[in-house]
Amino acid sequence: MRGLKISKALGSGFSCNGNTVAYLCGSNGPLNGYGLDKKQLSKIPIQARPGPSISSSYSSPLGFTIQSAVLPTAYPYLLFKGITTFGWPTGYWFFHGIIDKLKHLIGSKSSQAMVLLAMGHDKSDGKIILDKETNKIIFSPPHDPLLPQKVKAFQKITRKLGGILFMSRFRSASVHLLGGCNASSDSSDGVCDPNGQVFDPEVPGLVHQGLYVCDASLIPCSVGVNPSLTIAAAAEHVCKDLVNNVLKYKTKTCTNYVSKVVDQNPPIETHDTLKSSETSYVSVKETLRGYIGGMPCTATLRMKINLQNSNDFDDWNYSIMRKSLVTLKGKVGGYVVFRAIEKDKLHVIDGEVKMFEVNYRTPYTQYMHYRLLLAAASGSRYVLEGKKIMNPYLFAIFSRKETTTLYVTFKRVSGNFAEDHHVGLNLKGKLKVSMIQLLKTLLSLEGNGKGRFLHLFLLHLLRTYILQIPQGIHEEYTPTDSYNNSYPTSTFHELETGDGCIISCRRWNRGHSRLKFNEEKHPVLLLNGHSTESFCLPTEPNDLIRTLLTEGHEIWLLQPRLHPLNPSNNFTIEDLGRYDIPAVISKICEFHGPSMKVHVVAHCVGGLAIHIAVMGGHVSPTRIASLCCTNSSMFFKLSTLATVKMWLPLVSISMALLGKNKTLTLLDTSKASLRHRLLMYIARWIPRYERCTCNECEVFSGIFGNTFWHQNLTPTMHHWLNKRSTTKLPMAAFPHLRKICKSGFIVDSKGNNSYLIHPERIAVSTLYISGGRSLLVTPETTFLANKYVKLHQPGFRHERIVVDGFGHSDLLIGEESCKEVFPYIVSHIRLCEEGKDIVMINKEKKDRKEALDWAADPYRVASFSTWSSMSKLRLLGC
Ligand SMILES: [Zn+2]
Structure with a gap:
């Protein structure tokens, strides 16, 4: 059996x-x-x-x-x-x-x-x-x-x-059936023990954990009267024991069950401190309403918040690296009504709230986390995770929205306590507290810590939004271990460009690959964004260079005239496409013969440059095996903040301030002229989404705007980037860059539309990647590019990916990039190596129809930050 x-x-x-x-x-x-x-x-x-x-x-x-x-x-x-x-x-x-x-x-x-x-x-x-x-x-x-x-x-x-x-003549007929799974003292004459737990007959005295009989079938004999109350009493007795067993089991092995489900790296804490009756606490009722996955949802929560740990507030030893400091935390009960998913209430069976959480990586920002394990009458289990982000951006104009909006994810998890991975359902949405509900919440406060809670609450808001005091400082962080010394060695090559400029490149030989390939793979050419390194990252365990080396590719990294190593005082983005990229390609051909193709992976300005090179006719598409761009393309759509900055005369003011020397030295320790110091001083005052306590980072993000979400970068990476890697910022190309940004697509240095009119030149298979948590450049950039190439080059395979949770350069330098982003790049290159860059021509019709359907970006967020003039593009005829 x-x-x-x-x-x-x-x-x-x-x-x-x-x-x-x-x-x-x-x-x-x-x-x-x-x-x-x-x-x-x-x-x-x-x-x-x-x-x-x-x-x-x-x-x-x-x-x-x-x-x-x-x-x-x-x-x-x-x-x-x-x-x-x-x-x-x-x-x-x-x-x-x-x-x-x-x-x-x-x-x-x-x-x-x-x-x-x-x-x-x-x-x-x-x-x-x-x-x-x-x-x-x-x-x-x-x-x-x-x-x-x-x-x-x-x-x-x-x-x-x-x-x-x-x-009936021969038998009794019954409406009161009893027994069949009789309760007994041992398994020889009964199926379950007196508490309803089913015996394991192989081991005397043992029961099957968690398996209960809870109805009339455990009653071992006739009762002689109508048995319904007897059955109810037996069921109640079994339930009492069942609940006791679950509680015992949870305190033994599952103290932090919810966080285990939700967060892979939770700080391990026990709830012992919460159980103490001597601590001061406050109980809060909160009702949140909103939509998850477009479906209405209401959460009615009761929180018991412990105020004991608030003294850890200044204890910075507690919050190193990924760990974050929690000042107030508590248990959550209550229920969630989400009728689209479950008809009945979803009861919170385990819940945790952390208020005023501070993350070492984002010292100006405060977080609130909710983690709820929900049980439905149907037996399904769900995890609802919510996050409030309080960021003092632009004089805290969003403070009200931020303190009342909870960004939630809603997942179905397997009911088994031992295996808690999510199954199928995974929705996102927002829940909000209305002003009336907020007042109700304030009035409903109970507990001996009421006054202290309110005091702390206001103090935290004041500290975050008004005083804007950072909690923890990036400067304090010094990497304990030296950077990866065993980084694969490369050879350095000096290049002379067509206009007589000296630039350089590095070459990683495929000999470093542990895997051996029979067939010759095409080399990969990497093109960085503006002045920062995105590919060769010695601090990270897996950067794109090492990832591609294990794939068996030879790698070339261009250090063009905007690289801190070869800063030019007078250049445009056009020069990169016209001279620098052709120079490195002809160098590659020196090694591999004139017919060698290269895969190109480019980021931001590097992406603009390769499009200028190809669509400007400076590099033949027959030289390119595949093209992959992160947050860039022939289009360049900026976020609202960046757009506003572009309309201000900031670039001309900067250029005037810089004077003759247009290369800014970013390092705090290096000497800079008075003019440069003044420019850097001004840059610090320019608003941006995330403030940082690192001076170099502040100057850089003042000039460009934030280029990454701090939370996505390891402290080591952040330190390396600001203190070692990005040392100089050649700003001579800014006037041209401004023209491109204002047009929304690549234009020549005079501002003329001389590239987009040559769609026939971009005859390559493309992959465009955008960050879903848009920063600086919006996903519209890759959306339009994907439509453009599908329409004009239907014979090639074209893909577009929006990666959730990433902003701009963190797509490549983020802690999770190797897991979340690189696989797309690798698979794109792999497919093109296998000759799958060409698509069947009968797909043309479908692609054309899809390509003409401009308005349907599935990733488009309905907010003012992504608006742009589509009519302009229609006039351009693309
Ligand atoms: Zn920073």
């Missing part, structure tokens, strides 16, 4: 509670065994109508009770006559039967019939067995020693009342 080992007693010890059912009809007296007739039915309102019920009860000294029952009129009386009877009783001849039936049909006899039930104690030795050979259920009823007396009693009643008695 399959499944769990269960006691052999399963199915035995079955009782019918000593029941015998009989039906009496044709009596002379009005018995009223049937309920309301048609006339009564129409007069009595539905809630006042009686259901099936016991109309009279008599306990016989012989050891059983006889009851008469009232049945609904619609109940088929023939059922009793037919099923309970073997053969017709005496005096009930055929003709009589027909008349009786006719009388019943016209309703004249319904008042003269009655159902009788006798119950007592049977031997409780019935059996239900599954016959393995015939695969049929065999039922042998329990022996009932009182059956003859019961029959006699029924006959006596019939004689008194008149009429005819129908009943």
Whole structure:
């Protein structure tokens, strides 16, 4: 047999509670065994109508009770006559039967019939067995020693009342089935223990954890009276034990169950501190409403917040690296109503809230986290995780929205405590607290820590939004270990460009790959964004260079005239596409022959440059095996903040301030002229989404705007980027960059649209990647690019990906980039290596139709930050 080992007693010890059912009809007296007739039915309102019920009860000294029952009129009386009877009783001849039936049909006899039930104690030795050979259920009823007396009693009643008695001759009939999974002291004669837990018969004394019998089947004998209350009492007893066992199990192994489900790296804490009764606490009621996955959802939560740990507030030893400091935390109860997913309330069975959480990576920002494990009546388990982000951006204009909006994810998880991975459902949405609800919440505060809680709450808001005091400083972080010394070695090559400029490149030989490939793979050319390194990252365990080396590619990294190594004082983005990229490609050809193709991976300005190179006719598309751009393309759509900055004369002011030397030295320790110092000073005052405590980072993000979400970068990476890598910022190309940004697509240095008019030149397979948590450049950039190439180059494979949670350069330098982003790049290159860059031409029609459907970006967020003029593009004819 399959499944769990269960006691052999399963199915035995079955009782019918000593029941015998009989039906009496044709009596002379009005018995009223049937309920309301048609006339009564129409007069009595539905809630006042009686259901099936016991109309009279008599306990016989012989050891059983006889009851008469009232049945609904619609109940088929023939059922009793037919099923309970073997053969017709005496005096009930055929003709009589027909008349009786006719009388019943016209309703004249319904008042003269009655159902009788006798119950007592049977031997409780019935059996239900599954016959393995015939695969049929065999039922042998329990022996009932009182059956003859019961029959006699029924006959006596019939004689008194008149009429005819129908009943089973040979067996008891029951409406009160009991037993079959009998409770017992051991598994030899019972299926479960006295608490309902099912025995494991192989090990004496052991039970199957978590498997319970919780109904009439555990009652081991007849009870002799109507058993419903007995069954309810037994079920309640089992439930009490079940809850106790679950609590015991959770305190033993699952103290932090919810955070285990939600967060892969939670700080490990126990709830011991929360249990202490001496601590001050506050209880908060909160109602949040909103939409998850576009469907309405309401969360009614009760939080008990502990105020004991608030002294950790200044203890910075606690918050190193990824760990974050929590000042207030508490347990959450309550329920969630999400009718689109579950009809009934979803009850919070384990919940945690962390308020005023501070992350070392984003010292100006405060977070609030909610993690709720929800249970549905259907048995499904869900995890709702919510986050409030409080960021003092632009004089805290969004403070109200930020403090009342909870960004949530809603996942279905497997019910098993041991395996808590999410299954299928994964929705995102927002829940909000209305002003009225906020007031209600404030009024509903309870507990001895009420005053202190309010004080802390206001203090945190003041600190975040008004005073804007950072909590923890980036400067304090010094990397403990030196950067990866075993970084694959590369060779350095100096290049002279067509216009006589000296630039350089690095080459990583495929010899570093541990894997060996028979066929020759095309080299990969990497093009960085503006002045920062995105590919060769010695601080990270896996950067794109090492990822591609293991794929068996040779790698070339261009260090063009905007690289801190070769800063030019006078250049445009056009120069990069016109001279620098062709220079490195001809160098590659020196190594591999003139017909060698390269895969190009480019970021931001590098992406603009490669599009200028190809669409400007400076590099032939036949040289390019595949193209992959992150947050750039022939289009360049900026976020609202960046757009506003572009319309201000900031670039011309900067250029005037810079004077002759247009290369800014970023390092705090390096000397800078007075003019440069003034520019850097101004840059710090320019608004941006995230403030940083690192001076270099502040200057850089003042000039460009934030280029990454701090949370996505390891502190080591952040330190390396600002203190070691990005040392110089050649700003000579800014006027051209401004023209491109203002147009929204690549233009030449004079501002003319001389590239987009050559779609025939971009005859390559493309992959455009955008960050879903848009920063600096919006996903529209890749959306439009993807449409453009699909429309004009339908013969090639074109893909576009928006990666959730990433902004701009963190797509490549983020802690999770190797898991979340690189696989797309690798698979794109792999497909093109396998010759899958060409698509069947019959797909053309479909792609054309799709390409013409401009407005349908599935990733487009409906907010003012992504608006742009689409009409401009239509006029351009692309
Ligand atoms: Zn920073």
